[in-house]
Amino acid sequence: MAVKIKTQYGDIDITNNVIATIVGGAATDIYGIVGMASKNQIRDNLNEILNRENYNRGVVVRQEDNGVAIDVYIILGYGIKISEVCRNVQSKVKYNLETMLGVSANSVNIYVQGVRVLED
Numbered sequence: 001m002a003v004k005i006k007t008q009y010g011d012i013d014i015t016n017n018v019i020a021t022i023v024g025g026a027a028t029d030i031y032g033i034v035g036m037a038s039k040n041q042i043r044d045n046l047n048e049i050l051n052r053e054n055y056n057r058g059v060v061v062r063q064e065d066n067g068v069a070i071d072v073y074i075i076l077g078y079g080i081k082i083s084e085v086c087r088n089v090q091s092k093v094k095y096n097l098e099t100m101l102g103v104s105a106n107s108v109n110i111y112v113q114g115v116r117v118l119e120d
Contacts, residue, residue, distance in 0.1 A: 003068060003103055014101055016061040019068065024055025026096040027072055030088045032080035037073045037113035067104035068097070075114045086110040 003019065005012040024036050036058035060071035070093060076085060090108040097103045 003063065003101075005102065014103065017056045019061045019070075019097070019101070019103070020056035020059035022096055022100055023059045023061075023070055023072060023093050026092045027074055027089050030085060030092060032077050032085040033089070034075045034077050034116045037075050039071070039073045039111075064106050067106040069107045069109070070097075070105055071109045071111060073111045073113050075116055076112055078115050078117045082112060086112070 002013040002015045005014070027033055028035060036055055038054075038057045039060060040057075058073045062069040062071075072089060072093065074089065076082060089110055093108045094105045097105050
């Protein structure tokens with residue numbers, strides 16, 4: 001399913017993979033995020049950090065009446081304040097969606113799938 005935007009010049013369709021890539025890129029830029037995780041780790045047989053091409057496995061996009069709802073599955077670094085990092089991810093994802101795509105995010109839900117020790 002895609003987000004549809006009507007303009008005076010025609011229609012714009014933005015696929016969920018594009019939204020997932022933007023959301024994944026925004027999330028992994030935040031300090032304390034080790035990487036993205038798969039939303040279905042058992043089914044996907046992935047217990048590792050997703051690379052940039054697989055961000056759509058770690059992001060769920062649901063269309064709502066006046067925007068989208070986003071679920072983001074992340075892995076954090078050990079010793080990082082989880083609530084602060086999640087708040088930063090929420091605000092950056094919301095900002096990037098509004099500025100890059102013109103899509104408003106009604107909710108950005110963060111699911112911490114794991115904690116990894118950061119290597120110095």
